[in-house]
Amino acid sequence: MTEAIxxxxxxxxxxxxxxxxxxxxxxxxxxxIGFAAVDALSRSWKIPLAENRKFQGEYGEGIAPTGDKIxxxxxxxxxxxxxxxxxxVTSWYKLQPDLVLxxxxxxxxxxxxxxxxxxxxxxxxxxxxxxxxxxGTQNFPRLRIGIGKPKGAANSTESxxxxxxxxxxxxxxxxxxxxxxxxxxxxxxxxxxxxVEKAMNICNSRSFDSSEP
Numbered sequence: 078m079t080e081a082i083x084x085x086x087x088x089x090x091x092x093x094x095x096x097x098x099x100x101x102x103x104x105x106x107x108x109x110i111g112f113a114a115v116d117a118l119s120r121s122w123k124i125p126l127a128e129n130r131k132f133q134g135e136y137g138e139g140i141a142p143t144g145d146k147i148x149x150x151x152x153x154x155x156x157x158x159x160x161x162x163x164x165x166v167t168s169w170y171k172l173q174p175d176l177v178l179x180x181x182x183x184x185x186x187x188x189x190x191x192x193x194x195x196x197x198x199x200x201x202x203x204x205x206x207x208x209x210x211x212x213g214t215q216n217f218p219r220l221r222i223g224i225g226k227p228k229g230a231a232n233s234t235e236s237x238x239x240x241x242x243x244x245x246x247x248x249x250x251x252x253x254x255x256x257x258x259x260x261x262x263x264x265x266x267x268x269x270x271x272x273v274e275k276a277m278n279i280c281n282s283r284s285f286d287s288s289e290p
C-alpha cells in the first residue's frame with residue numbers, strides 16, 4: 078500500500094514540450110534551444126515529428142526508452158502563444174499539467190548549465206507566461222537550459238538582450254550546447270524512470286564547458 082502511494086506521487090512526464098519560434102530565421106538561435114532539445118529527444122528515441130494542425134505544432138508520439146508512451150511537441154504558434162498548442166494537446170488527451178515537462182532557454186543560467194524544477198514562475202519568459210496562462214497553473218515541471226547573458230550584461234539595453242536571445246551560439250558555445258543537449262536527453266530519461274524530483278539531483282548538479290570530451 079505504501080509503495081503504491083509513493084509511486085502515485087512521482088511526477089512522470091507524459092508530454093515534453095520544447096519552446097521556440099517557427100520560421101527559418103529563428104532556427105538555431107538561443108531562444109530556440111527548447112526546439113533543439115525536442116529534436117534531440119526525437120532523434121534519440123526515434124519518434125518522428127510532423128506538423129499537426131489540431132495541436133498547432135510539430136508533434137510526435139511513441140515509446141520512450143522506459144517502455145512508456147511519450148508525446149513530444151514543438152509549438153508553432155510563436156513563443157508568446159506557446160500555451161495554446163500545449164493546451165490543445167493536454168485537452169485532447171486529458172493530461173493534467175503536472176504531466177507536462179517544458180524545456181526552454183534561460184538567460185540567468187550560464188551556458189553549460191541546466192536546471193530542472195517541479196514548478197515555478199515564468200521568470201519573465203514569454204513562452205512560460207503563455208504556458209502558465211493556458212495550463213491554469215505554474216505547478217508543472219520545467220527544464221531550463223542556460224544561454225548566458227549578453228556581453229556587458231550590467232549595461233545592456235533591451236535591444237542588446239533581444240539581439241542576444243535571437244542570436245546564434247558561437248563555435249565554442251555550440252560544442253557546449255551539443256554536450257548539454259545529450260545531457261538533456263539523459264535528464265528526460267531519468268525523469269521518466271525515477272520521476273522529476275529524483276532526476277533533479279543529477280540534472281541540477283552538472284555543468285559543461287567546451288573543453289569536456
